[in-house]
Amino acid sequence: MKLVSGFPLLIQQFTALFKKNLLLAWRNKWGTCVQLFSSFFFIFLIFCIQKALEARSASSTDYKSIEDPAPLVSPPIPPCEEKFFVKQPCYDFVWSGDGSSKIRNIVTAIMTNNPSRPIPETKVKSFRTSADVDEWLSNNPMTCPGALHFSEREATVISYGIQTNSTAVAKRKQYEERTFKFQIPLQIAAEREIVRSLIGVPNFSWDVSFKEFAHPARELYSAIKQVGPTFFLATAMFGFVFQMSSLIVEKELKLREAMTMMGLYDTAYWLSWLTWEGIMTLLSSLFIVLFGMMFMFDFFLHNNILVLYLVFFLFQLNMVGFAFMLSAFVSKASSSTTVGFTIFILGFLSQLVTTAGFPYGSGFSKTSRFLWSLFPPNLLAKALKILADATSTPQDRGISLSGITECGPNEFDCVITLSDIYKWLMATFVIWFVLAIYLDNIVPNASGVKKPVYYFLTPGYWIGIGGNKVKEGDNYSSAPPLDGSTPDDVDVLEEENVVKQQARDGAVLPNIAVQIRGLVRTYPGTRKGGCCCCGKKTAPYHAVKGLWVNFAKDQLFCLLGPNGAGKTTTISCLTGLAPVTGGDALIYGHSARSSVGMANIRKIIGVCPQFDILWSALTGQEHLQLFATIKGLPQSSIESVAKKSLAEVKLDEAARMRAGSYSGGMKRRLSVAIALIGDPKLVILDEPTTGMDPITRRHVWDIIEDAKKGRAIVLTTHSMEEADILSDRIGIMAKGKLRCIGTSIRLKSRFGSGFIANVSFSGSTNSVKTPHHEAVKLFFEHHLGVLPKEENSAFLTFVIPHDKEGLLTRFFAELQDRQHEFNIADIQLGLTTLEEVFLNIARQAELEAAITEGRLVTLTLTSGASFDIPVGTKYTVIPGTESPQYPRGFMVEVYWDQDESGKLCISGHAPETPVPPTGGPTNLHFPDPNHKKAS
Numbered sequence: 017m018k019l020v021s022g023f024p025l026l027i028q029q030f031t032a033l034f035k036k037n038l039l040l041a042w043r044n045k046w047g048t049c050v051q052l053f054s055s056f057f058f059i060f061l062i063f064c065i066q067k068a069l070e071a072r073s074a075s076s077t078d079y080k081s082i083e084d085p086a087p088l089v090s091p092p093i094p095p096c097e098e099k100f101f102v103k104q105p106c107y108d109f110v111w112s113g114d115g116s117s118k119i120r121n122i123v124t125a126i127m128t129n130n131p132s133r134p135i136p137e138t139k140v141k142s143f144r145t146s147a148d149v150d151e152w153l154s155n156n157p158m159t160c161p162g163a164l165h166f167s168e169r170e171a172t173v174i175s176y177g178i179q180t181n182s183t184a185v186a187k188r189k190q191y192e193e194r195t196f197k198f199q200i201p202l203q204i205a206a207e208r209e210i211v212r213s214l215i216g217v218p219n220f221s222w223d224v225s226f227k228e229f230a231h232p233a234r235e236l237y238s239a240i241k242q243v244g245p246t247f248f249l250a251t252a253m254f255g256f257v258f259q260m261s262s263l264i265v266e267k268e269l270k271l272r273e274a275m276t277m278m279g280l281y282d283t284a285y286w287l288s289w290l291t292w293e294g295i296m297t298l299l300s301s302l303f304i305v306l307f308g309m310m311f312m313f314d315f316f317l318h319n320n321i322l323v324l325y326l327v328f329f330l331f332q333l334n335m336v337g338f339a340f341m342l343s344a345f346v347s348k349a350s351s352s353t354t355v356g357f358t359i360f361i362l363g364f365l366s367q368l369v370t371t372a373g374f375p376y377g378s379g380f381s382k383t384s385r386f387l388w389s390l391f392p393p394n395l396l397a398k399a400l401k402i403l404a405d406a407t408s409t410p411q412d413r414g415i416s417l418s419g420i421t422e423c424g425p426n427e428f429d430c431v432i433t434l435s436d437i438y439k440w441l442m443a444t445f446v447i448w449f450v451l452a453i454y455l456d457n458i459v460p461n462a463s464g465v466k467k468p469v470y471y472f473l474t475p476g477y478w479i480g481i482g483g484n485k486v487k488e489g490d491n492y493s494s495a496p497p498l499d500g501s502t503p504d505d506v507d508v509l510e511e512e513n514v515v516k517q518q519a520r521d522g523a524v525l526p527n528i529a530v531q532i533r534g535l536v537r538t539y540p541g542t543r544k545g546g547c548c549c550c551g552k553k554t555a556p557y558h559a560v561k562g563l564w565v566n567f568a569k570d571q572l573f574c575l576l577g578p579n580g581a582g583k584t585t586t587i588s589c590l591t592g593l594a595p596v597t598g599g600d601a602l603i604y605g606h607s608a609r610s611s612v613g614m615a616n617i618r619k620i621i622g623v624c625p626q627f628d629i630l631w632s633a634l635t636g637q638e639h640l641q642l643f644a645t646i647k648g649l650p651q652s653s654i655e656s657v658a659k660k661s662l663a664e665v666k667l668d669e670a671a672r673m674r675a676g677s678y679s680g681g682m683k684r685r686l687s688v689a690i691a692l693i694g695d696p697k698l699v700i701l702d703e704p705t706t707g708m709d710p711i712t713r714r715h716v717w718d719i720i721e722d723a724k725k726g727r728a729i730v731l732t733t734h735s736m737e738e739a740d741i742l743s744d745r746i747g748i749m750a751k752g753k754l755r756c757i758g759t760s761i762r763l764k765s766r767f768g769s770g771f772i773a774n775v776s777f778s779g780s781t782n783s784v785k786t787p788h789h790e791a792v793k794l795f796f797e798h799h800l801g802v803l804p805k806e807e808n809s810a811f812l813t814f815v816i817p818h819d820k821e822g823l824l825t826r827f828f829a830e831l832q833d834r835q836h837e838f839n840i841a842d843i844q845l846g847l848t849t850l851e852e853v854f855l856n857i858a859r860q861a862e863l864e865a866a867i868t869e870g871r872l873v874t875l876t877l878t879s880g881a882s883f884d885i886p887v888g889t890k891y892t893v894i895p896g897t898e899s900p901q902y903p904r905g906f907m908v909e910v911y912w913d914q915d916e917s918g919k920l921c922i923s924g925h926a927p928e929t930p931v932p933p934t935g936g937p938t939n940l941h942f943p944d945p946n947h948k949k950a951s
């Protein structure tokens with residue numbers, strides 16, 4: 017099947033990833049709705065705040081436009097109870113008149129002639145002097161709204177003064193207007209009655225009317241200007257957190273790496289997220305404007321809709337770019353909420369500062385404005401302020417499209433216009449986006465892999481050839497293993513020589529699928545504490561130390577090894593996930609060190625990684641379709657290929673189930689199906705059957721066996737049975753090096769401890785051993801010198817070393833002759849298991865490492881004495897046991913085992929025996945007597 021490539025593949029991948037984003041959003045309906053419609057909630061809150069503020073100032077004419085104010089004509093003195101917060105009993109007014117009877121009469125007239133309501137005696141209090149009034153007022157606060165002070169200067173001159181409480185008060189959102197409510201009525205009444213008294217005309221009168229100024233409405237407190245920046249920032253934070261966690265989840269679960277291994281273009285990846293988030297931002301900004309108009313805010317009704325829309329769209333897009341950039345530093349999706357919260361708090365605080373005027377005023381430097389504008393919430397706060405100022409009073413007409421290049425109507429210190437803000441938001445978005453891609457490359461990914469900080473300066477990045485590409489004609493054979501040693505094993509050495517010779521000849525035989533030429537992978541040291549420039553740096557770690565091996569076509573090569581042996585690292589180098597440090601790997605002739613080679617390799621490999629790399633919200637079928645599309649299968653065949661693959665791994669019935677609800681075994685099968693999709697020429701299976709039940713495992717083995725035809729398969733597994741059944745060749749790695757290589761039989765015969773003989777007895781149904789057991793044990797011990805390794809009432813199991821191979825024919829012939837005598841039901845002879853080979857190799861590698869590092873361990877004898885011996889010591893002399901009788905002292909044989917982490921540990925020791933006067937074991941160890949420990 018011809019695969020799509022180049023630009024059409026980029027488009028195909030982009031479409032598939034966009035569809036994946038759409039599906040993920042559709043399946044996370046709650047999250048998507050919050051992202052789109054959260055603005056409704058916040059605009060509703062702003063609406064409520066605005067209404068509360070308007071209600072507070074409803075009684076004031078300040079916020080209303082007054083063109084022809086209503087006159088206040090001869091207002092009466094109001095009852096004191098009408099004063100806000102007055103104490104009972106209260107007085108309508110108090111007065112002083114120096115004891116003048118004329119003045120008393122005037123006051124009486126004031127009380128009697130008060131329009132529409134005569135004032136009773138009880139509501140008026142008289143004092144002699146104004147000082148007495150002051151004293152009383154200060155002792156009885158809030159008991160009287162006003163005081164009159166009269167003074168009879170001459171017979172025709174009476175002067176008076178008025179006192180009112182100047183404290184402004186409001187009650188139930190009504191402001192008390194002191195001048196019009198108390199001062200003017202007292203003034204009119206006092207003047208009227210003084211005049212009547214002086215001219216002697218008791219009903220003399222005149223009309224006095226009072227009017228406030230005609231005035232435009234004052235700027236009303238704008239909720240949008242004050243709380244809008246915070247609330248619209250909060251709206252954007254939902255999208256910010258969702259976007260960040262989507263990117264981080266794909267990084268954390270290694271989904272991104274899986275797609276890269278399948279040949280995903282980075283451009284398609286970024287474009288798909290950018291397009292998706294762009295559409296979400298377009299919609300959510302539109303909803304902000306629509307909801308704002310729905311709630312009838314002048315801000316939304318009077319400013320041009322496109323002007324408003326651009327502010328919200330560009331701001332939210334900017335936050336998306338910001339999220340892209342920050343996601344490079346965060347490795348856990350669960351941290352995205354914390355990051356979002358931190359950004360929100362920082363944004364809230366910096367917006368407060370922005371709303372207060374910093375740094376968008378002529379008194380601040382351009383540099384401070386430049387730096388401040390890098391943080392998107394600040395630009396939003398400034399834009400909202402400009403737009404809110406432009407609609408702060410009913411007579412303001414807002415900002416039109418043509419007005420964005422000018423200063424706002426109510427701006428007095430204008431240093432930035434809306435069009436400047438648009439430009440800033442667009443420019444900073446580009447900065448964040450480019451930085452996001454750059455940081456994505458230079459910050460270590462989930463596998464700890466990163467590019468150098470200057471990667472984009474290398475020509476290889478632009479023309480597609482890796483800067484670290486091995487040059488033509490490189491003499492691979494000269495690359496020594498890292499520790500300078502040659503392999504101990506003859507088969508490994510032979511394989512190495514064959515590969516080296518082929519490398520020297522520059523020929524890759526047609527039957528070779530993969531040729532690994534001195535592959536080295538070193539992980540750079542890291543600084544403790546994660547700090548980039550402080551703390552002590554750990555030494556670089558050589559995970560693969562010069563691997564030379566061929567993987568043949570139509571064969572399955574099984575890579576075995578204990579944890580940390582370097583298997584996954586080798587695979588990562590083959591798939592391009594981990595850059596090769598030294599040597600090279602040619603896959604069907606394409607170098608894993610060149611980016612062009614890697615691009616070609618990715619077209620022909622299928623990988624089943626160690627951990628299930630699946631989106632829990634996508635179904636099995638959607639996974640296969642997505643990966644088939646990424647691989648470049650033609651669109652017309654994708655559905656049928658996906659169906660066929662699902663049927664092959666018996667997942668056709670679960671095709672439409674989400675992968676999150678699959679069992680562990682189903683997930684592994686889906687991963688195997690993904691690896692096999694698109695007919696890859698090399699399939700890499702990293703522990704593919706982990707977690708599968710025996711039935712499913714056998715089924716997957718059948719699939720793998722069938723898949724061998726026409727392709728090479730590399731398998732890593734911890735199941736020796738799996739390796740035994742499936743492999744054509746096996747290589748066992750330990751500590752980054754290949755320790756042995758060959759077919760299963762060859763490894764067993766070379767590295768197993770020999771042959772296993774199983775002897776079963778007839779009629780042994782209970783747990784009691786019969787005398788025949790002892791007879792057979794004696795027979796084996798006498799002829800072959802071996803004791804049983806395992807025994808029970810029905811069986812005896814013996815391990816016969818290889819050196820006894822010559823005796824076996826006669827031995828078993830004789831045993832068969834005496835079968836009835838020994839009551840033997842059956843005799844089985846076989847080679848030792850692969851597991852034993854594996855354990856031996858792992859143990860040997862561990863021993864080598866311990867010797868190289870000079871590791872010591874404390875041996876504690878049964879007598880209680882303890883001293884240090886090198887790890888792996890077989891015989892050791894006990895320090896301080898020399899005596900005239902035993903001049904060379906005593907020694908013990910030490911037994912070794914491996915703990916759960918594979919490290920060698922002492923499992924016991926033999927009884928203490930005197931060291932023979934001459935000779936003794938060749939590897940007898942003499943511990944340093946200074947290291948002797950107290951018993």
Ligand SMILES: Nc1ncnc2c1ncn2[C@@H]1O[C@H](COP(=O)(O)OP(=O)(O)OP(=O)(O)O)[C@@H](O)[C@H]1O
Pocket residue numbers: 463464465539557559577578579580581582583584585586626
């Ligand atoms: N990113 C990394 N940075 C530093 N060291 C690493 C990194 N990845 C792996 N290693 C180290 O490299 C060594 C080989 O690891 P690798 O994953 O290849 O082992 P493995 O043989 O696949 O083991 P397993 O059977 O457990 O999967 C280990 O000691 C591991 O700690």
